[in-house]
Amino acid sequence: MPKLGLTMTEGVVVEWKAQPGQQVAEGDVLFVVETDKIANEVEAPRSGVIGEILVDIGATVPVGTVLARWRDEGSAPPPKPAAAPVPAARSPAPPPAPSAPAPQSGRHIATPLARRLAREFGVDLATVRGSGPRGRIKAADVRHASASAEPRPVEPAPVPAGAGPVEALSHVQAAVARRMTAAKQEIPHFYLATEAEVSELLALQERLRALPDCPRLTLTHWLLAATGRALAELPEFDKVWAEGGVRRLGGTDVGVAVDGERGLFAPVLRGAGRLGVAQIAGRAEPLIERARAGRPLPEDGGGGALTVSNVGRHPVTYLTPIVNPGQAAILGVGRVRDVFRPDADGKPLLKRELGLVLACDHRVLNGTDGAALLGRIVSLIEAPLRLVAPPV
Structure with missing residues (x-):
């Protein structure tokens, strides 16, 4: 293995x-x-x-x-073990028939709540034995009768005309489906949304791209740099839920969600908080390319408290993501929008804004923690010169 x-x-x-x-x-x-x-x-x-x-x-x-x-060359295949005889299965004894309460005649004494529940659950009050004074039927009696009743057969929903066949999932798709379902069921999510002004960042990115020795920078690289640096500056938030408690990490590792040929994968950039944005671009691109091709290395996955999921190339303003199992937060990133905001004198000023949504595991981070972390990420995005070089 x-x-x-x-x-x-x-x-x-x-x-x-x-x-x-x-x-x-x-x-x-x-x-x-x-x-x-x-x-x-x-x-x-x-x-x-x-x-x-x-x-x-x-x-x-x-x-x-x-x-x-x-198999060694020239050797014969191992013999197949003889099949063991399958014992005949015994027919299980039929379960004893449950004794139904004797139907009552006339009007049944029941509380108003019990009557309403009986209508909702489809329970006949004549079959319910009341536990209250003089046999009065209470809500708990109706709930018990509903839970004990045999389920009614449900007719299958009609298939719409022209509906296509159900496609089988690949193992990777099935694994992602199970993990995301478990994440929504087991992780208590809360969400924080804001915008970051990126005019200065985009202008700086164009200047750096003109340098001959600088790798091609993208917005994803800046986001990885900002989230990693935020974890480095706020190490108390670099932690995850594990084994019924909180595990502190301290590595400033950040994942990046990639939609690859074999499904969704989130390779992890190690030590993102200790790198400048050009270093991040050089290390992140091989991770992203392997994930896109569906051939990540074993060491590409696992670890990290936070992942960045950037869908900005689509016409999406905000992304409300699902926290990956084993992590504590995920940053959903939308597209860059041109919007008018009032300046200090109340006059409209054109801004370039990025929609951000931070989803957090409430077992690990509370609302104040999430707000502080998201605020630090925004402040770093809006002051991108701090991300060019590694932290001192």
Whole structure:
């Protein structure tokens, strides 16, 4: 089992692409591993023949576990174990029929709330045994009867005319779907939104692009620089939820969301808070290109308290993102807009603004923490000269 991230300790084999006796070439996909971060295709390190598979699909095993063996050239494939006879399954005894309360005649004594709940739940009050004085039916009795009743068969919803077939997800897409669903269900999100004025940043970016030894800078590079520097200046916010408590990191690592050929991936730029923007551009681009091609390295993922998700190339003003499991916050970035704002004298002044939304894990950060972190990010974006060189 390969180590596909700094925090990975185990993985699940979700698919075998190669079978015993199959000839594979170096670079062929052997199997797919899913971690708590993402699903990854693992390639053959050399050419050869698969001799034996040791771990079944669905098994969770620690990092370093041997999953399969190569077959030595000229050796015969291992014999298949004899199939064990399958014992005949016993028919389970039918469960005893529940005893229904005797129907009552006439008007049923029930509280107004119990009657309303009975209408909502579709419960016949004649079948409910009241627990109140003189058999009065209370709301709790209706709830109990509703929970104990056999569910009514639900007719399948009609399929609209012309509806297409359901497409199966790839392992990577399925892993992302599970992680995002779990994130929304398990992480208590809160959101903070603001705008950053980027006229000075964009002008500085054009000047730096003209320098022969400066890499091509993009807005994403400045955002990574600003978020990393904010974590360096506010180290008390570089932390995540882990094992029922808060784990402090201190590495100023920042992820960047990339929509690649095999799905969404967020490689992590290590030590972003200790780098200037040109250094960030030089280190981030290989990460982004590998993620776009669907071939991230094992060390590209995992770690970091915060990710940047920039959808500014689309006509989107604000992005309200979902916090990645294992992190504490994510910065959603929209497009740059030209807007008029009043100056000190109340006259309209043209500004170039960037919409920002910071989503936070409320178990780790409170509202004041999030506001302080977002405010520091904005102040760095609006004073971009501070991001050109590494911090002293």
